[in-house]
């Protein structure tokens with residue numbers, strides 16, 4: 001500390017971000033085994049995981065079945081409330097426009113994502129809705145948490161699919 005270097009691993013928020021993103025990465029890997037594009041998400045309230053999901057548009061035959069939407073639906077059902085005030089959603093890849101809208105409608109407090117999504121990302125890549133109100137709500141955003149691991153899971157999935 002005396003040399004002025006930051007030590008992020010001693011920061012409580014960074015440590016919990018790391019751990020919760022680990023759960024999202026595990027969900028992404030389960031999705032890959034099911035043949036879905038491996039993106040995973042977890043929804044956390046009061047420092048506890050409420051819901052975990054992976055992308056499942058193929059399995060559910062539902063174009064809206066992105067990991068973020070699935071954790072929002074599940075958590076809202078559990079809570080009996082579509083407003084998930086104070087929630088943080090961890091997702092392994094940058095959310096798309098649909099998911100940014102859904103996250104705002106759910107009134108989540110914060111979104112943490114792993115790797116950028118250059119084809120559809122709406123928090124900086126294709127669009128940048130970071131900090132913008134959707135309806136009347138805006139949420140905080142942290143990107144790049146375990147992004148290398150999240151990108152590696154996606155790369156490996158597409159490499160295997162190509163039969164390389």
Ligand code: ZN
Pocket residue numbers: 066068095096097098099100
């Ligand atoms: Zn999405």
